[in-house]
Amino acid sequence: MTEVTRPMLVTEPGTPGGTGLILLPRPGTLPAVWTGPVPAAGLEPGDAAALLAAAGPCPLLPEHGAGWFGRPGLTGHRLDTGGGYPAAGRDWSPRFRPARIEHDQHRARVEAADTVAGLRLVTEIEAVPGGAIRGRHTLTNTGRLPYLVDSLELVFPLPGQVGEVLDFTGRPTAERIPQRHQLTDGLWLREGRRGHTGHDSPTVVIAGVPGFGFASGEVFGLHVAWSGNTVHRVERVPSSLGVAEEGAAPGTLDGPPGGTAAAAQTGPSGRLLPGRTTIGGGELLLPGEITLARDESYATPWVYLTASRDGLDGLSAQFHRYLRSRPAHPRTPRPVNLNVWEAVYFDHDAGRLTALADEAASVGVERYVLDDGWFLGRRSDESGLGDWRVDESVWPGGLHQLARYVGERGMEFGLWLEPEMVNPDSDLYRAHPDWILATGQRLPPLQRHQQVLDLTRTEARNYLLEQISALLSEYPISYVKWDCNRDLIDAGSAARAGAPAAHEQAVALYGLLDELRRRYPAVEWESCAAGGGRIDLAMLERVQRVWTSDMTDALARQSIQRWTGQLVPPEYLGAHISAPFSHQTGRYMPLSLRCATALFGHLGIEWDLTQASDQERAELAAWIWLYKRHRALLHSGRVIRIDTPDDTAWLHGVVAAGQSAAMISYVQLDEPRNDQPVAMRVPGLSPGRRYRIADVTPGGPPPRRPGFRAPAIAGPGIEVSGAALGELGLAIPVQRALTATVIHVEAL
Numbered sequence: 001m002t003e004v005t006r007p008m009l010v011t012e013p014g015t016p017g018g019t020g021l022i023l024l025p026r027p028g029t030l031p032a033v034w035t036g037p038v039p040a041a042g043l044e045p046g047d048a049a050a051l052l053a054a055a056g057p058c059p060l061l062p063e064h065g066a067g068w069f070g071r072p073g074l075t076g077h078r079l080d081t082g083g084g085y086p087a088a089g090r091d092w093s094p095r096f097r098p099a100r101i102e103h104d105q106h107r108a109r110v111e112a113a114d115t116v117a118g119l120r121l122v123t124e125i126e127a128v129p130g131g132a133i134r135g136r137h138t139l140t141n142t143g144r145l146p147y148l149v150d151s152l153e154l155v156f157p158l159p160g161q162v163g164e165v166l167d168f169t170g171r172p173t174a175e176r177i178p179q180r181h182q183l184t185d186g187l188w189l190r191e192g193r194r195g196h197t198g199h200d201s202p203t204v205v206i207a208g209v210p211g212f213g214f215a216s217g218e219v220f221g222l223h224v225a226w227s228g229n230t231v232h233r234v235e236r237v238p239s240s241l242g243v244a245e246e247g248a249a250p251g252t253l254d255g256p257p258g259g260t261a262a263a264a265q266t267g268p269s270g271r272l273l274p275g276r277t278t279i280g281g282g283e284l285l286l287p288g289e290i291t292l293a294r295d296e297s298y299a300t301p302w303v304y305l306t307a308s309r310d311g312l313d314g315l316s317a318q319f320h321r322y323l324r325s326r327p328a329h330p331r332t333p334r335p336v337n338l339n340v341w342e343a344v345y346f347d348h349d350a351g352r353l354t355a356l357a358d359e360a361a362s363v364g365v366e367r368y369v370l371d372d373g374w375f376l377g378r379r380s381d382e383s384g385l386g387d388w389r390v391d392e393s394v395w396p397g398g399l400h401q402l403a404r405y406v407g408e409r410g411m412e413f414g415l416w417l418e419p420e421m422v423n424p425d426s427d428l429y430r431a432h433p434d435w436i437l438a439t440g441q442r443l444p445p446l447q448r449h450q451q452v453l454d455l456t457r458t459e460a461r462n463y464l465l466e467q468i469s470a471l472l473s474e475y476p477i478s479y480v481k482w483d484c485n486r487d488l489i490d491a492g493s494a495a496r497a498g499a500p501a502a503h504e505q506a507v508a509l510y511g512l513l514d515e516l517r518r519r520y521p522a523v524e525w526e527s528c529a530a531g532g533g534r535i536d537l538a539m540l541e542r543v544q545r546v547w548t549s550d551m552t553d554a555l556a557r558q559s560i561q562r563w564t565g566q567l568v569p570p571e572y573l574g575a576h577i578s579a580p581f582s583h584q585t586g587r588y589m590p591l592s593l594r595c596a597t598a599l600f601g602h603l604g605i606e607w608d609l610t611q612a613s614d615q616e617r618a619e620l621a622a623w624i625w626l627y628k629r630h631r632a633l634l635h636s637g638r639v640i641r642i643d644t645p646d647d648t649a650w651l652h653g654v655v656a657a658g659q660s661a662a663m664i665s666y667v668q669l670d671e672p673r674n675d676q677p678v679a680m681r682v683p684g685l686s687p688g689r690r691y692r693i694a695d696v697t698p699g700g701p702p703p704r705r706p707g708f709r710a711p712a713i714a715g716p717g718i719e720v721s722g723a724a725l726g727e728l729g730l731a732i733p734v735q736r737a738l739t740a741t742v743i744h745v746e747a748l
Contacts, residue, residue: 001109002103002104003100003102005025005101006046007022007025007045007048008108009045010022010023010107010108010125011038011106011127011133012106012127012128012130012131013106015130015131017037017131017308017309017314018038018127018130018318019036019037019127019131019132019305019318020038020043020127021033021034021035021108021135021156021305022043022045023103023108023125029059029097029098030059030063030066030096031060032059033058033060034048034052034157035133035157035158035220035307037307037309055159055160055274058157058278059155060110060135060154060155060156061074061121061137061154063095063096065094065095066095067273068237069237069240073152073153073154073155073280074121074137074149074151074153075092075149075150076091076149076150076152077091077147078090078117078145078146078148079147079148079291081145082145088148090145091114091116091118091143094114094117095117096112097112097113098111099111099112099113106126107124107125107126107127108124108125109123109125113142118142118143118144119143119147120140120142121139123136123137123138123154124138128322128325129321129322129325130318130319130324131306131321131322132305132318132322134225134303134305135154135156135302135303135305136154136300136301136302137154137299137300138297138300139152139292139297140292140295140296140297141294141295141296142294146293147292149285149290149291149292150285151282151284152282152283152285153280154280154281154282154300154303155278155279156220156305157276157277157278158277159277160277161218162208162218163182163210164180164181164211165181165182165183165205165206165207166179166312167179167190167202167205168204168566170199170532171200172533172550173549173550174199174560175199175531175532175535175548175564178563183207183234183277185237185238185275187233187234187235188234188235189231189233190231190233191230192229192231192284194229195228195229195487195488195489195502195505195506196228196487196488197226197228197529197535197536197539198533198534199531199533201230203536203564203567204315204567205232205233205234205279206220206221206312207219207220207234208220212311213643214312214313214640215311215313215640215642215643216310219311220279220305220306220307221305221315221319221566222279222280222281222303222304222306223281223303223536223537223567224282224303224536225537225538225541226283226301226506226536226538227509227510227539228283228502228505229284229286229502229503230281230282230284230301231281231282232280232281233278233280233281234277234279235279236275236277237277237278238275239273239274239275241273281303282300283300283503286500286502286503287500288499289499289501290503301538304319304322306318312641313639316566316639317639319537319566319567319568320568320569320638320639322537323537323540323569323572324569324636328542329544330524330545333632334571334603334631334635335412336365336603336604336605336627336628337365337576337602337603337604337605338356338369338604338609339369339371339576339604339606340353340369340370341372342579342608343356343608343610344356344373346373346380346381348373348394348395350401350402354402354405355610356608356610357405357406357409357411358409359609359612360605361410361411362617363609363617363624364628365411365605365624366410366412367411367412367414367479368411369413369415369416369481370399370413370414370415372416372418374390374394374399375388375389375390375391376389376390377391381448381449382423382425382449383423383426383449384423385418385422385423385450386427386453387427388419388464388467388471389467398474399475400475403475403477412479413475413476413478413479414478414479414481415475415477415481417471417483418482418483418485419453419464419512420452420453420455420484420509421450421484421486422450422451423449423450424446424449435453435454435457435459435460436451436452436453436454437488437490437491437492437505438451438492438494439490439498439500440492442490444489447486447487448486448530452505454493454495455508455509455512456505456508457495461511461512465515465516468480469516469520472520472523478522478523478524479523479524479526481528482513482525482527483528483529483530484533484534485530510542513542514542524543524544524545525542525545526545526547526574527539527543530550531548531549531550532546532547532548532549532560532564535567535568537567540568544572545573546568546572546573548560548564548574548575548601550584551584552582552606553584553585554578554597555587555589555669555738557575558667561573561575561597561601562641565641569635569639570601570634571602571634571635575602575604576605576607577591577604577606577607578594578607579606579608590738590739591616591619592698593738593739593740595619595620595698596623596667596740596741598623599623599626599627599634599742600634600652600665602635603627605620622699626696626742630663633654633656633662634654636656636657637654637656637661637662638654638655638657639652639653639654640653640654640664640682640684642664642681645678646673646676648737649666649667649668649678649732650669651665651667651678652667653665653743655683655684655685659686659689659722659747661744661745662682662685662744662745663742663744664742664743665741665743666678666713666740666741666743667741668736668738669737675734677733678731680730680743681725681726681729682722682725684726685745686722687722687723688721688722689721689747690719690721691719691721691722691747692717692746692747693720693725694743694746696742696744697740697741697742713730713732719748
């Protein structure tokens, strides 16, 4: 990179619909920033200064000392450990001055310092494959006394036309519930304090022009790539009296020429600066977690920003392309999984589980996963966690016989673990009661009969490393489902006198998982946290699958998968076909809806197939065949979600990157509010190309509403242009509730 002082653009060249960031150097203060979608014709960064003069753009680290009256990018203060007065509170309002700015096409690096406060700041910005931008700050204490960091966050400016915010909340078995509100003055702050990402995580905070949808509207999406405590924020700060920037010259962003309209709004002290809207985030730090001795540094997690004029699908496309570029992305077709949990729970019986393996192989299952209940003393969730040795009273001679039986039927063998937790009723806890996260002399309250192992302790981490390594070395395990079933409460470490350890716990988890991946590169990993409680880019860069939710009711799963897909592409989303009557809700779900829901993820089964009828197994096998035939398309295409006038019907699917094919699902969630056919418009196809449309739903056409006669949705031989399919759409007759239809579109 070369040092520069002119405006500079950071973006991923050659990525259509990508995000750009322009740094605008300013004398004596941190560079101002513009962010947004890059036009197809490109963007000249030199044009930005003149166009943005009246906008009052802010830096990536807003400073109170520079006149920012919103939430500062850095809060902290210096401690006097030598008994001086005051003992705390010094250097609480730093002003950083840039020392060096380096830039190339893909990245920029800004070095700055406050020599009086004894702090150095490095801000890195990168354009990542797929079109997104990511950034992080690194703060170093150059002073003699310790510096306590309370918060350090990366903040991006938003344009004034942004007027609505969408993010997500949730709970176990109901993750990623969308919530949308009007943007008003003040701070919209989402804090995650569970010690892991959490079922109620905002996941992606999205700000956009009012009324933005899946395919339309200018939108900005922000994600904090961290698996611990997080902060996501959107803030609109009203206008205020300006602060003169030292060294600002006429014509710069801080001092436009006098007599102009811009000069009436920005500039020297006494002038009115316009209000600003920002989006940002970082790690939520517990008291004292980051206390920097001299020359020690703290780096924030990477904070990702996507911007698009193509609505929510434009944002998700950038996240999906990025994940598909990562080394950990699965490189082989996603095998059909069978997980035995909802089939047997803790009732591990060799005869029952081998019979289940027979049925699984007969319908086309490719991977068999033995869930909770196989290890020492594990007959319920009240005991055994931490004792990662096979219970030979249940499995005499270990798991060799079952693993061999599964392998002989052409299936891989997978195993469930929950390494981070421990039951008080376990040999591990009885031997090492001090190996749990705890504050002071009290025990944290039990959650699911569990405590949390203190992974910041080297001996605890090494114990898990060796126990798991022994299992992976002894058995032909090609897949591990890594679970995490409780929150971190009172997450202090006895090794630190009970001081908070949530930050170091997340770092230790990454280190443990990274070492296991290094030792066993052929093993695939699934991240589960009581379902979808730990889904973030930092974890997704280490695993090949996430368990999207413990909810397997297909109707509820439609929404969970729809919105988890805002960040995560389909090939990562574990989606299982459950029993006819849901184990969670008790509702009956038709097999076609259960299968169609799982089809658009990483398909698996969570059902005791020994209880299925011959007809059900035959239909299930047909859906599995359909999945195998089209999974290359399902797991590589651009995800589309199509707005419908009646929200009792949803349309979603994927379009191949080369516009050669598409797979679209029409789902009738409930009784329709009107009896008008829905138009299935498929965006993203080549307008001049001809396509063949076919209803590929196994089991024949779905039943129509009683007394309603309609033609088949897509009879044989329908051939149309991409323009007609995108603009007119395929008419979908009114369907019965809880039915799903799958349409395949293929170029001629």
